[in-house]
Structures are given as C-alpha cells and as structure tokens.
Amino acid sequence: MSGATTQEDEIKSGDEQGDAPGAGMLPRAFALVRALASHQASGARVTQLAKMVGLTQGTTHRILRALIVEGVVEQDERSKLYRLGVDFFALAAQAGNPGGMRMLCRPALLRLCASLGETIFLLAKSGFDAVCLDLCEGPFPIRSFTNDVGGRIALGVGQGSLAILAFLPEAEREEIIRFNVPRIRGHGVLDEVYLRTEIERVRQLGYAARNSGVLEGMAGVAVPILDRTGTAVAALSVGTLSSRLGDDRLPMVVELLKRQADSIGPLTNPFDVALKRRPAPGLGAALGA
Known part of the structure; x- marks a missing residue:
C-alpha cells in the first residue's frame, strides 16, 4: 500500500488532529457554495465543481450530499446538475x-x-x-x-x-x-x-x-x-x-x-x-x- 494521501484523507485527518471537529471540511463547503453561486443559472456538475475548488470528485460529492441534507444545495433528478437550494436563499433573506x-x-x-x-x-x-x-x-x-x-x-x-x-x-x-x-x-x-x-x-x-x-x-x-x-x-x-x-x-x-x-x-x-x-x-x- 502506497503512502500517498488523497484530499479526502487530508480532510478526515484534519478533523482528527484539529481542536474543532469538521474544521477541515468547513472551508471546502463554503468554497463549493461560492462555486455554485457563480453557476446558479445553469447549474453545475460534480466534475466541474471539483475542478473549480480543487478537490477530488469523491470529496466534492460527499460534501454536496451533506449540503443537500441541510437544504443548502439541491440536485436536479434528470440533469444531475447541482444548484443552491431554496433554504439557502431563505437564510440569506433573513440575514439581509x-x-x-x-x-x-x-x-x-x-x-x-x-x-x-x-x-x-x-x-x-x-x-x-x-x-x-x-x-x-x-x-x-x-x-x-x-x-x-x-x-x-x-x-x-x-x-x-x-x-x-x-x-x-x-x-x-x-x-x-x-x-x-x-x-x-x-x-x-x-x-x-x-x-x-x-x-x-x-x-x-x-x-x-x-x-x-x-x-x-x-x-x-x-x-x-x-x-x-x-x-x-x-x-x-x-x-x-x-x-x-x-x-x-x-x-x-x-x-x-x-x-x-x-x-x-x-x-x-x-x-x-x-x-x-x-x-x-x-x-x-x-x-x-
């Protein structure tokens, strides 16, 4: 087994080593939110988003699924494109x-x-x-x-x-x-x-x-x-x-x-x-x- 680590491994190890659980995940989640905001009209695929934020497709997909659970992101069932969800805009309006x-x-x-x-x-x-x-x-x-x-x-x-x-x-x-x-x-x-x-x-x-x-x-x-x-x-x-x-x-x-x-x-x-x-x-x- 090689000693190479993926960015997903780095995220997990960062959570274990840091004082705040999830600290490694948070900046990446916000990076994805910003990337989605720049493609809100057209939507974006996981491959496109992964390239934009510099993560592996696996890590990008895992973060997107977590954001979907929270209502921040949604995925079109037919096109498989991701966009910011309605809950995100509701939060933004409350903090307006x-x-x-x-x-x-x-x-x-x-x-x-x-x-x-x-x-x-x-x-x-x-x-x-x-x-x-x-x-x-x-x-x-x-x-x-x-x-x-x-x-x-x-x-x-x-x-x-x-x-x-x-x-x-x-x-x-x-x-x-x-x-x-x-x-x-x-x-x-x-x-x-x-x-x-x-x-x-x-x-x-x-x-x-x-x-x-x-x-x-x-x-x-x-x-x-x-x-x-x-x-x-x-x-x-x-x-x-x-x-x-x-x-x-x-x-x-x-x-x-x-x-x-x-x-x-x-x-x-x-x-x-x-x-x-x-x-x-x-x-x-x-x-x-």
Whole structure:
C-alpha cells in the first residue's frame, strides 16, 4: 500500500488532529457554495465543481450530499446538475441586513437612479475586497466588475472599490495595497505606483472617476460614504455608458452622489456587520501575501 494521501484523507485527518471537529471540511463547503453561486443559472456538475475548488470528485460529492441534507444545495433528478437550494436563499433573506446599510441606503439608490437615469451600486468593504450590497438598475445595459448583488472585486479595481480604499485608515490601506497589487494586475491597474497615484487623486478630488478601458464602452464615478470619523464604510457608484459621462455631465453626477453620501454617513451604524472594517488578523499571511 502506497503512502500517498488523497484530499479526502487530508480532510478526515484534519478533523482528527484539529481542536474543532469538521474544521477541515468547513472551508471546502463554503468554497463549493461560492462555486455554485457563480453557476446558479445553469447549474453545475460534480466534475466541474471539483475542478473549480480543487478537490477530488469523491470529496466534492460527499460534501454536496451533506449540503443537500441541510437544504443548502439541491440536485436536479434528470440533469444531475447541482444548484443552491431554496433554504439557502431563505437564510440569506433573513440575514439581509434589516435596519443596516442596505435599508439605510435603499432610498438614496432609488432617488439617484430616478434622477440620473443610471444604474446605481452600493458597495461595502469585505476583507481585501469590495462587495456589491445593493443596486438599482437604470435603463441602459451596462457591465460592471461586480456584476450583481453579492458580486466581489478586489479593492482598487473599479471606481466604487477605489473610493473605499482611498479613504480607509492609512495602516489598513497599506496592508490592502500590499496584498492586492499582485491580484489586480490586468484589471486596469498597471502596478503599485499607478494604484497609489489613483488613490491620491481620489483623496484630493473626493471621488473616483475613471474609464480604464477594461470594460469597453463603460464608465463610472463613485463617492465614498464616510462615517463620523471620516473613514470610508461604503461607496455609492454610478455605472453607465462612456458617452453619458462626459466632462460636461460629470460635475452634476458627482454633486448628486456626494449629497446622498453625506446624508447617509452620519447615520451609519458602527456595529453593522456589513461594514466590518479590517481583514481578519493574519489573513494576508494565510493567503500567501
């Protein structure tokens, strides 16, 4: 018998060696949930999911069966495709931040969408990323880095995440820059010098407006939502066609965004879990930064 071990063996041994039973399984289960979320419309096969998360098919199947028992995942009997289950979305709805950032900002998103005739995004910081908490769609078909509610992008990519990054405390900002620069090359960020130049410009102007050409024909502008200490907790962002955000219209759009952001900032709840400030301690090192 060879001494080689499979990833499934590693999961089992991790459960035996660690202080918390199932600790090895949990990150893999969440990885599968995220993979399924990215293929919710089409569904995904076990072979496809195993490749996406880097597990054996046997381990992937075993985790999927456990998630099905909990109602988090479902499998179509005919196609054998896996999708997130109804119970998952029910849990997500219950945890949808009632009384928090989404509810607080929803009227502002509706007002901005109606007055500007554009798609408006609400982004918040999540570790080293920005996540789309909410959006209000305008009449024009657009593409964005986060795509839809729940979409994520590394801080520094796109106007909304850049507006957040620029107004974080210096130590936190430096930590994120160090970790994210290798991640965001090819997303319109050339190098660390370029990113720092953009950050400084946003800090001077008070908003981020950039058409990097990465999303062809698209343009955007974003302003930070600052709490009582002047720290960015979120951002309001406009995504539109490049032809609709020329120099003649930009000042008006910025003014409307700032007006709404300024009214929201003092009302933000510092204990809102959607506004969790810093990455988890040691996360950068754990991820190989």
